[in-house]
Amino acid sequence: MKAEVDQDLCISCGACIDVCPEVYDWNDDDKASAIVDEVPEEVEEQAQEAAESCPTDAISIS
Numbered sequence: 001m002k003a004e005v006d007q008d009l010c011i012s013c014g015a016c017i018d019v020c021p022e023v024y025d026w027n028d029d030d031k032a033s034a035i036v037d038e039v040p041e042e043v044e045e046q047a048q049e050a051a052e053s054c055p056t057d058a059i060s061i062s
Helices: 015-019 041-053
Strands: 003-005 024-026 032-034 059-061
Touching (some): 003 032, 015 041
């Protein structure tokens, strides 16, 4: 499973980071980004929940 954050859609609300800090963190532009290439199995549910909590649908999970 992979997670990606569309930097054009991210509004830096931080919801994804609050829900799943193992996968999402702030980048140098103060926007959220995925910090892992592959989402660890043990946090897949949280990564998906974080994507669903994004107010701008900036996160895609594949």
